[in-house]
Amino acid sequence: MPLTTIRVLDLSRLLPGPYCSMLLADFGAEVIKIEEPGIGDYARENLPKLDKDSAFFHSLNRNKKSVCLNLKSAEGKESFLRLVKEADVVIESFRPGVMKRLRLDYETLREVNPGIIYCAITGYGQDGPYANFPGHDVNYTSYAGLLNLMGERNGKPQIPAAQIADIGGGALPAAVGILLALFGREKTGKGQIVDISMLDGVISWLPTLLPGFLATNEHPKRGELVLSGKLACYEVYQTKDEKWLSVGALELKFWNEFCKAIGREDFISKLDAPMEVQDQMKIEIQNIISQKSLDEWMGIFSEVDSCVAPVLSFDEMIENPQVKAREMIKNVNHSELGSIKQVGIPIKLSETPGEIKNLAPKLGEHTKEILEEIGVIK
Numbered sequence: 001m002p003l004t005t006i007r008v009l010d011l012s013r014l015l016p017g018p019y020c021s022m023l024l025a026d027f028g029a030e031v032i033k034i035e036e037p038g039i040g041d042y043a044r045e046n047l048p049k050l051d052k053d054s055a056f057f058h059s060l061n062r063n064k065k066s067v068c069l070n071l072k073s074a075e076g077k078e079s080f081l082r083l084v085k086e087a088d089v090v091i092e093s094f095r096p097g098v099m100k101r102l103r104l105d106y107e108t109l110r111e112v113n114p115g116i117i118y119c120a121i122t123g124y125g126q127d128g129p130y131a132n133f134p135g136h137d138v139n140y141t142s143y144a145g146l147l148n149l150m151g152e153r154n155g156k157p158q159i160p161a162a163q164i165a166d167i168g169g170g171a172l173p174a175a176v177g178i179l180l181a182l183f184g185r186e187k188t189g190k191g192q193i194v195d196i197s198m199l200d201g202v203i204s205w206l207p208t209l210l211p212g213f214l215a216t217n218e219h220p221k222r223g224e225l226v227l228s229g230k231l232a233c234y235e236v237y238q239t240k241d242e243k244w245l246s247v248g249a250l251e252l253k254f255w256n257e258f259c260k261a262i263g264r265e266d267f268i269s270k271l272d273a274p275m276e277v278q279d280q281m282k283i284e285i286q287n288i289i290s291q292k293s294l295d296e297w298m299g300i301f302s303e304v305d306s307c308v309a310p311v312l313s314f315d316e317m318i319e320n321p322q323v324k325a326r327e328m329i330k331n332v333n334h335s336e337l338g339s340i341k342q343v344g345i346p347i348k349l350s351e352t353p354g355e356i357k358n359l360a361p362k363l364g365e366h367t368k369e370i371l372e373e374i375g376v377i378k
Contacts, residue, residue: 001028125197153223169201
């Protein structure tokens with residue numbers, strides 16, 4: 001596996017850091033979770049649970065090891081520094097200054113290991129006036145201007161169901177940054193800081209919206225965006241059986257086929273019509289879609305090249321043939337829990353694919369093994 005020789009020390013908790021280190025672990029990195037004795041990662045306590053730990057925790061912390069260290073004690077610090085000596089990457093998600101107060105900041109760690117890659121994932125980054133502000137996903141999307149654009153016209157901003165800032169703004173840039181730093185180290189032999197701000201990451205997710213504002217100073221409006229609320233060709237419609245059909249017929253060739261399939265070829269020329277025309281088309285399309293069930297419409301559109309899909313629930317999604325073909329839901333065997341379902345690996349490599357080898361570790365499961373390895377205990 002491509003990262004087999006890489007050792008990662010992960011001090012992070014909850015979602016962004018563990019998601020990042022999960023990606024690395026899935027491709028062979030030895031990821032050691034450094035957890036506080038008796039408490040550990042707070043995600044262990046989420047519900048529902050599979051054993052003593054949550055399904056959420058199991059999903060994010062597969063393929064990892066757990067070592068309990070009290071980083072506030074002299075013994076814990078010494079053990080951690082010994083681990084750093086043999087490590088390649090350290091990931092932490094504390095507020096700026098916490099690691100310095102523990103005397104375990106990058107400047108200290110690179111004295112022990114000049115090649116160490118130090119990745120800090122925070123809400124607002126290591127500098128700037130907001131650096132020490134607390135926050136969660138909803139706050140970062142708010143400051144980025146994204147939340148203001150989510151929701152229906154004339155309605156309030158709608159919080160997304162998935163954590164855009166945590167994963168898209170934090171975990172994924174962190175994984176890319178770590179890999180870039182490791183690649184750079186191959187050339188220079190030196191480590192460096194990977195400073196990830198979730199706010200920065202969310203702002204970078206706005207290429208279809210922000211450049212237009214920067215060029216014209218015209219504000220996009222909630223519910224009137226090309227890909228969120230404006231167009232009849234990019235909308236969700238309710239079917240007769242109270243299910244939902246998503247339509248993404250943005251291009252004329254797809255819109256042409258969609259309009260033919262619903263028997264409204266007069267709509268074809270109105271693809272880019274003004275808002276009031278779009279609103280009227282939505283009403284008329286909804287009236288048509290509500291006359292048949294979702295299965296009936298999918299039968300019709302199965303023969304039509306028109307960017308139409310059913311809006312699936314989780315139970316429908318995991319049985320979907322495309323999801324099955326791509327192995328995005330995996331059955332993983334466990335000695336105590338039996339076979340459990342896990343989210344699959346989204347990055348497909350042809351020669352060195354990722355693998356789910358082990359479920360998440362119990363709190364401190366590998367403490368003795370790892371501390372013996374570095375000579376702290378015998």
